[in-house]
Amino acid sequence: MISSPPSLQERARDLVAQMTLEEKAGLCSGANFWELKSLDRLDLPSIMVTDGPHGLRKQRSDSDHLGLSNSVPATCFPSLTALCSSWDTDLLGRVGEALGNECIAEGVAVLLGPGINMKRHPLCGRNFEYFSEDPLLAGTLAAAIINGVQSRGVGTCLKHFAAYNQETNRMIVDVVVDERTLREIYLRGFELAIEQSSPWSVMSSYNRINGSYASDNDWLLGQVLRDEWDYQGMVMSDWMGTNDRLRGITAGLDLEMPGSGGQNDARIVAAVGDGSLPERDVDRVAGRVVELILKARQRPAAKAPADLDAHHQLAREAATRCAVLLKNAENTLPLQPGQHIAVIGAFAREPRFQGSGSSLVNPTRVDNAWDALQGWAAEQAGTTLSYAAGYDPVHSPEDPGLIEQASAVAGTADVAVVFIGLPASYDMEISDRHDMSLPVQHNRLVDAVAATGTPVVVVLHNGAPITMDWIDRVDSALEAYLAGQASGGAVADLLVGRANPSGKLGETFPLQLADTLSDGNFPGATRRQVQYREGLYIGYRYFNTVNGDVLFPFGHGLSYTQFNYSGASLSSSTPGADPLRVRMTVANTGACAGEEIVQVYVRTLTSEAHRPAQQLAGFDKVALAAGESAELEITLDARAFAWFDTRRGDWQPNGGDYLVEIGSSSRSIHAQLPVSVSGTGDSASDTSVDHFFRALSARQQAIPDDVFAQMLGRDIPAPEPSRPFTANSTLTELEQTWLGRKVAAAFLKKMLASANVDPEDTALLEIIDEAMKNTPLRAMALASGGEFSFKTLAIMIHMLNLRPLPALKALLERDQGIRQV
Numbered sequence: 001m002i003s004s005p006p007s008l009q010e011r012a013r014d015l016v017a018q019m020t021l022e023e024k025a026g027l028c029s030g031a032n033f034w035e036l037k038s039l040d041r042l043d044l045p046s047i048m049v050t051d052g053p054h055g056l057r058k059q060r061s062d063s064d065h066l067g068l069s070n071s072v073p074a075t076c077f078p079s080l081t082a083l084c085s086s087w088d089t090d091l092l093g094r095v096g097e098a099l100g101n102e103c104i105a106e107g108v109a110v111l112l113g114p115g116i117n118m119k120r121h122p123l124c125g126r127n128f129e130y131f132s133e134d135p136l137l138a139g140t141l142a143a144a145i146i147n148g149v150q151s152r153g154v155g156t157c158l159k160h161f162a163a164y165n166q167e168t169n170r171m172i173v174d175v176v177v178d179e180r181t182l183r184e185i186y187l188r189g190f191e192l193a194i195e196q197s198s199p200w201s202v203m204s205s206y207n208r209i210n211g212s213y214a215s216d217n218d219w220l221l222g223q224v225l226r227d228e229w230d231y232q233g234m235v236m237s238d239w240m241g242t243n244d245r246l247r248g249i250t251a252g253l254d255l256e257m258p259g260s261g262g263q264n265d266a267r268i269v270a271a272v273g274d275g276s277l278p279e280r281d282v283d284r285v286a287g288r289v290v291e292l293i294l295k296a297r298q299r300p301a302a303k304a305p306a307d308l309d310a311h312h313q314l315a316r317e318a319a320t321r322c323a324v325l326l327k328n329a330e331n332t333l334p335l336q337p338g339q340h341i342a343v344i345g346a347f348a349r350e351p352r353f354q355g356s357g358s359s360l361v362n363p364t365r366v367d368n369a370w371d372a373l374q375g376w377a378a379e380q381a382g383t384t385l386s387y388a389a390g391y392d393p394v395h396s397p398e399d400p401g402l403i404e405q406a407s408a409v410a411g412t413a414d415v416a417v418v419f420i421g422l423p424a425s426y427d428m429e430i431s432d433r434h435d436m437s438l439p440v441q442h443n444r445l446v447d448a449v450a451a452t453g454t455p456v457v458v459v460l461h462n463g464a465p466i467t468m469d470w471i472d473r474v475d476s477a478l479e480a481y482l483a484g485q486a487s488g489g490a491v492a493d494l495l496v497g498r499a500n501p502s503g504k505l506g507e508t509f510p511l512q513l514a515d516t517l518s519d520g521n522f523p524g525a526t527r528r529q530v531q532y533r534e535g536l537y538i539g540y541r542y543f544n545t546v547n548g549d550v551l552f553p554f555g556h557g558l559s560y561t562q563f564n565y566s567g568a569s570l571s572s573s574t575p576g577a578d579p580l581r582v583r584m585t586v587a588n589t590g591a592c593a594g595e596e597i598v599q600v601y602v603r604t605l606t607s608e609a610h611r612p613a614q615q616l617a618g619f620d621k622v623a624l625a626a627g628e629s630a631e632l633e634i635t636l637d638a639r640a641f642a643w644f645d646t647r648r649g650d651w652q653p654n655g656g657d658y659l660v661e662i663g664s665s666s667r668s669i670h671a672q673l674p675v676s677v678s679g680t681g682d683s684a685s686d687t688s689v690d691h692f693f694r695a696l697s698a699r700q701q702a703i704p705d706d707v708f709a710q711m712l713g714r715d716i717p718a719p720e721p722s723r724p725f726t727a728n729s730t731l732t733e734l735e736q737t738w739l740g741r742k743v744a745a746a747f748l749k750k751m752l753a754s755a756n757v758d759p760e761d762t763a764l765l766e767i768i769d770e771a772m773k774n775t776p777l778r779a780m781a782l783a784s785g786g787e788f789s790f791k792t793l794a795i796m797i798h799m800l801n802l803r804p805l806p807a808l809k810a811l812l813e814r815d816q817g818i819r820q821v
Contacts, residue, residue: 009232012291015042016283024286025268028249029259033239034059036255036293047296049157049236049257053113053129053145054079054095054354054484055361056102074102075311075485076354076361080114081463082322082481084131085503085557087597088621089144095318096148098311103154105306109296110155110201113359116142116189117164117205119464119507120538121522123433125167128355128463128482132506133539133554134616135185139192146197153299155200155292158193160238162186162220164205166530167432168523169774171241172728174208174720177532178711182209183644183651184536187224194231200292201234204253206241211717213243221252234288239358240779243728246271254285261786308364312486316367319483319490321595325476325501325558332455332475334497334560335415337380342410343370344449345419345442345459346393352421352461353487357429363485369419369459372492386413396423396439403441403448411452417495418449418474421461427482430771432523436467436513446470459491465509468551479505497560502595502621504557504665508539511551517542520702527732527774529719533703535711537696540666541612548698555599555616555665561590561626565598568662568671575675576653580636584662584671586622587629595623599663600634602641603672607656608679609643610693614666636660641677646713655679724801727778727793735773740800747780748772 006014016024023039031037031046038046051057056074077083077095086092103111115126119133131138146156163175163186177186193199202225204214214220215237225231236255242248245256245264256264271277325333335341348370354361370387377383388406391399410416420442426433437443450456450473457476460466461483471477478501480491493499510516517534524530537545540554564587571581582600600618604611617640622630643654657676663669692707709716722733725740731747734740751772752765759765781793 008291008294009287011294012287013283015044015290016287018042019286021269021272021279021282022265024282025265026262027286027289028254028268028282029256029265031259033258036289044290044293045297047109047293048107049110049112050103050106050108051113051358052099052111052156053115053359054083055359055363056099056106056108056111057359057361058106058108071360071362072106073362073364074106075308075315076363077315078319078322078484078487079128079355079359079463079482080131081128081506082483083145083318084137084141084506085322085324085479085481086318086621087137087141087504087506087619088321089140091318091321092141092144093148094314096145096150097152098306098314099145100149100152100154102306102311103149104152104300105302107302108154109299110157110292111149112157112203113159114142114145114156115159116193117160117162118186118189118538120165120532121516121518122436122465122510122513123522124165124464125427125432126355126357126429128427129357129359129429131189133508134506135188136192136616137506137619139189140196142189142193143196146193146199150197150200155295157201157203157236158190158199159203160205161190161202161214161225161235162205163209163532164207164214166523167430167771169527171206171774171776171779172208172528172730173524174211174529174717175532176210176529176712176717178535178713179646180644181532181535181711185538191229194229199233200295201236202231204235204237204241206238215242215253216244216247216251218251226252234292240775240782242782243778246277249277249281249285252285254288259785260782260790261784263786263790312365315484316486316490316493319480319487320493320499322481322483322503323490323494323501324479324481324503324505324556325560326479326552326556327471327474327477328558328560329475330455332415332457333478333495335417335457335495338382339414340384340386340412341373341377342413342416342454343373343385343387343419344390344406344410344416344445346389346391347419347421347459347461348387348417349389350393351488352393352424352482353484354482355427355429355463356424359429361485366485367488369488369491369495372489373495376492376496376498390418390445391420391439391441394423395425396441398441398444403445406445407448407452410449410454410456413454415455415457416449416452417457417459418446419459419461420446422463422466425767427463428767431767433464436465436510438462438466443470446474450474457495459495461487465507465551467512471551479503497592500560500592500594501557502559502597504555504597504599505552506554508543508550508554509552510543511549515543515548515550515698526719528722529717531708531716533708535693535703536612537693541615542696544666545613546696546698553665553667555597555663556667557597557665559590559594559596561588561592561594563587563594563596563624563664564589565662565664565670567631568673570660570673570675573673573675575636575638575641575677577638579638580640580660580675582618582634582636582660582662582673583631585629585631586624588624588626591626593623593625595621596664597621598632598634599665600636601661601663601666601669602636603659603661605657605659607654607658608681609645609654610690611643611654614661615640616666617660641675645680653677653679655681725797727781727797728776729797730774730776732773734800737800743796743800744773751780
């Protein structure tokens with residue numbers, strides 16, 4: 001009998017058994033910023049990981065981590081917010097395959113992405129990197145892109161685990177959130193993606209969750225991820241995101257990135273030696289690192305460079321299928337041959353196509369809409385174009401002269417297409433936005449062009465929801481988002497009708513920021529704590545529960561054609577453990593081909609435990625020629641009617657009466673089918689929490705302390721004090737003292753010098769300065785690679801908490817800097 005070859009897991013365990021303790025500890029941290037350590041005597045190579053998620057960002061050797069300098073050329077696909085608007089798992093799978101091919105060509109083993117955090121609040125600086133405010137949509141699309149990448153033999157890293165929903169104080173803030181909300185909103189997308197795609201790795205987030213940092217949170221990494229979800233892959237830290245390395249080993253943090261210059265490796269060896277850390281825990285995490293290396297070693301060698309021309313065409317297709325037609329009064333779009341078209345806005349020539357930060361891609365090429373429109377116009381008899389910049393594309397300061405020029409150009413045209421959006425400093429990692437507004441110059445430009453009486457089409461380039469006070473004064477609006485390097489050509493194709501818009505919003509656009517229920521608790525009442533008092537009620541879950549007015553609802557998106565829904569039916573009116581099958585017929589009743597995204601929601605009529613009035617339960621996308629129809633079937637699993645019962649520690653059917661809704665958006669419903677669900681008969685519906693949320697209204701903007709405490713099942717914790725100073729103190733907190741100000745100034749000077757930023761870019765320097773001030777000291781020690789040791793840090797903290805010696809004070813007065821400490 002021939003025995004089967006050992007699994008990778010078994011081979012990894014065998015290799016770990018042959019290692020010394022020092023070798024095992026060494027594998028638990030990176031060799032440098034982007035590579036894992038090799039172990040030559042056991043034939044374990046070093047492998048490279050690099051940033052994603054919408055394009056390969058392999059940095060050159062002289063680059064920094066923030067995405068502010070050089071990286072190798074790679075295809076910049078649409079951002080995840082844009083890709084989400086396609087609701088297209090096939091498309092995202094193909095994008096994933098292309099990303100995997102480029103990783104192979106560059107020798108990259110693991111692409112760090114996708115990011116799947118919920119869009120709790122419109123101002124989160126990294127919203128452009130995330131899919132949606134809905135966990136089902138986010139988890140399903142994340143799985144599609146993961147499966148695509150990993151089909152090429154390249155790994156992915158699902159991030160940021162978990163409840164990482166703001167950039168402000170991101171490395172110290174404690175997210176106080178009840179378990180039901182965590183399970184149903186902030187963990188559900190991760191759970192779905194892991195079930196459907198088995199990502200090679202997961203990245204822990206920077207923040208704390210209910211008092212414990214994610215990187216050493218035993219409940220999160222051990223109980224939930226490993227025990228309940230049976231996740232078998234590797235967990236790595238975010239960069240400089242390790243809090244307590246020994247506690248992280250116990251919890252299940254396998255790999256510390258980028259490492260600590262060997263300091264934490266030595267601590268692991270010492271802890272095993274003194275008995276405070278069982279060696280079996282080190283064996284377990286080292287084994288998962290080795291298994292990742294063994295997986296990566298199996299990936300195919302690059303036989304030829306990646307087909308970047310084909311990838312650019314795929315990026316153009318993706319950008320086309322992601323765009324959302326928000327408004328189209330009087331069929332202003334598509335543009336018609338023979339028109340004189342005014343193209344207004346610098347983004348038409350210098351496109352905004354990606355956000356800033358660690359996801360910044362160095363594109364292989366960049367299309368712009370102006371060139372593409374010129375090419376189209378040259379083929380159309382009698383079609384002419386004119387152009388005005390309207391604003392500075394970098395900072396967009398107020399400039400009445402540019403607006404006056406744009407108005408003059410628009411006034412002589414048959415139609416004006418105005419390109420506006422958010423400059424690069426608005427959509428970026430390390431900084432949350434201050435408000436939902438566009439730059440004043442952009443808003444005034446739209447108003448001025450609309451005042452000419454010429455029909456106005458607005459094209460938007462932004463990574464997150466914005467306010468649009470001018471929306472009633474324009475004829476059409478196309479949300480292109482940050483749609484990658486080929487977005488210029490894609491937008492032109494949509495404007496002239498070569499392509500039909502088919503995207504739908506994966507997030508709600510509120511009328512104003514104050515309308516969102518989470519706004520009273522963002523980014524937190526104190527620097528070190530944010531309370532998720534709104535519970536389950538984020539995005540459309542809130543607005544559609546209270547029937548609140550919105551600018552554009554979740555799932556909204558128009559087309560140049562029309563669709564009709566008919567023949568809706570269910571496989572059962574009393575769903576139980578078996579999946580519920582929802583059937584309908586969709587017909588294209590318009591004059592051109594198009595794609596429709598069919599959305600299935602569950603609307604709550606009565607339920608044992610409170611739940612939002614409406615929740616997405618399934619979706620599908622169908623392409624139909626003019627006059628064509630198709631029968632669709634969408635399957636809902638038991639979770640569509642379930643809730644997480646914290647008393648039982650498990651999901652339970654939420655007994656009650658519901659409507660299964662079939663629609664083209666969350667507020668455009670074409671059929672409602674009743675169902676009844678049997679529950680446990682043992683809900684907590686008599687609690688003050690239940691009463692409060694069942695009576696929730698658009699006027700209710702504050703969740704009382706007693707309700708939030710009952711949601712938590714404990715007293716609301718007090719925020720962590722800023723004194724005495726600890727390794728988790730920030731430079732801003734250090735500046736409360738004389739010595740701290742000296743230390744902070746020395747740190748900032750050194751860190752800004754290493755950031756490799758244009759010294760003339762004062763706006764960006766201010767953002768980086770603010771982010772660095774909110775970075776904890778232990779992260780700076782980790783970033784130094786051992787140059788600023790934990791021992792030195794401990795001595796410095798001791799001095800900061802005591803009166804400094806006169807000699808030390810005199811030394812610092814001579815500005816010798818932190819190295820002297």
